[in-house]
Amino acid sequence: GQNIDQPTEMTATEGAIVQINCTYQTSGFNGLFWYQQHAGEAPTFLSYNVLDGLEEKGRFSSFLSRSKGYSYLLLKELQMKDSASYLCAGMDSNYQLIWGAGTKLIIKP
């Protein structure tokens, strides 16, 4: 079956770094996505990885290892506005997104 696993909740301190892990099992693979979702709002796109390695985009970076079925989202210099749910989604061979349940990130001052 297809499955996405990520932690339910994480807590970090303002200004620090946090890594949110995601493991995936999909039927075929056409990339791994990370989305940010604030409460009551729709998801917004953060990153897309289809090749192994690290993609850096400002304070956010995303890593992919296809052999391990593993990805992480790295957030640096955390700000209070980064408090949100972070959704990991794998795209299968039919170009459908398989969604994880999301990781709620709580930022403390």
Added chain:
Amino acid sequence: GAVVSQHPSRVICKSGTSVKIECRSLDFQATTMFWYRQFPKQSLMLMATSNEGSKATYEQGVEKDKFLINHASLTLSTLTVTSAHPEDSSFYICSASTSDYNEQFFGPGTRLTVL
């Protein structure tokens, strides 16, 4: 670029009535549109996938006669919740993608409350 709008943003209706939600891609042509439902503290649940001019493909467990999807053009898809009941109360989100599938652009969502 790549803006998707949804209308209405919030709707409250009585049980038994029908509600139509519109999803528009404002600055691009969407080959495929997706309709999701999200219950509180849960992830997105794909309801159906629609391509312009063809019938929507519904996920298992989603009643196609209850959730009518019309993808009339490359910029507009509608979801009609027919004979709505309180258990249909949820956050409905559409997304749109172009032919390269590399990204889904999400609408802002519609909060449906059925009394």
